[in-house]
Amino acid sequence: DIQMTQSPSTLSASVGDRVTITCRASQSISAWLAWYQQKPGKAPKLLIYKASSLESGVPSRFSGSGSGTEFTLTISGLQPDDFATYYCQQYNSYSRTFGQGTKVEIK
């Protein structure tokens, strides 16, 4: 099975900061990677698909990049609503593995 590793596990940042989360796959997944945002007690929300495509309605401060085994999610200008946990997920194989998550906290 494909393993997904996110870093860091926790990130402390201030409003207005640019933050970057990294996700690594244990084998190449081409660009079949999605990013989700989850707030406490809520269902996850799709932000980015196919590594760099922005889901409809998602603010343009969110961006994704990468291919193969290395991917990044960048938030340019962190907003109060962005403090949440972020997950990457590969959908290259039938087992849709998630990363362990990155919690973005207020500094």
Next chain:
Amino acid sequence: EVQLAESGGGLVQPGGSLRLSCAGSGFNFNGYWMTWVRQAPGKGLEWVATIRQDGSEKYYVDSVKGRFTISRDTAKTSLHLQMNNLGAEDTAVYYCARDNRLQGFDYWGQGTQVTVSS
């Protein structure tokens, strides 16, 4: 508006069974793969099972193979997860999600809590 609504969660004893359901509306339910994802208390997301539009292909995470069965009722536009021989490790919020094969899981339900405890 796309909506997914789970039901069927609850408290069950170890070794017991539970059947979760997910009602889909606002989209062509029979045109999409569908998936169950779970989240144990304080933990991350875990993909559980996925089913093709016509039910001809089903995939499971190793930890539930032989115990869980995913199915769908195309006439009633509903998704199901039959869970047998439940253990404490199955305690989680269970979400159903629409599996857009080219875009990941683009719509999610609100989740249903499953607690396995004596």
